[in-house]
Amino acid sequence: MLDVDNFKTVNDVYGHQAGDLVLKELARSVSLSVRSSDIPARYGGDEFIIVWPNTGKSLALKIAGRLMKLFSKKAIRIPTKNKTVKVTLSVGIASIPDDTTNMDELMKLADEALYRAKHEGKNRIITI
Secondary structure (H helix, E strand, C coil): CEEECCHHHHHHHHCHHHHHHHHHHHHHHHHHHCCCCCEEEEEECCEEEEECCCCCHHHHHHHHHHHHHHHHCCCEEECCCCEEECCCEEEEECCCCCCCCCHHHHHHHHHHHHHHHHHCCCCCEEEC
16 A cells, blocks of 8 residues: 655645646556556555555565655656645555455555554555
């Protein structure tokens, strides 16, 4: 599970259209980072999930790290303000069967790991 750091600030400072541009760029970055077997989806607000089938935690960490680097290096142009904004991501990783065998529990654990990433300073990946 992943979340844009300080997304509310982007909306408050640059407007909701800028927030939409950030989300579109994140969706684009996610689509460039996933394999054909992966399942990316918007979970709600500025949260996304990516299901990586048959992927252990070490590979999940690599893929998430690659996505974080790809996204955080981008200067997202805000045409209405004639400015650019850079944002980072926080990521929480949980896995089946290492952490649970239940899909609902998996989502809960990934969300808890994401919360820890936010709480521990953002712009990081936390695994259960």
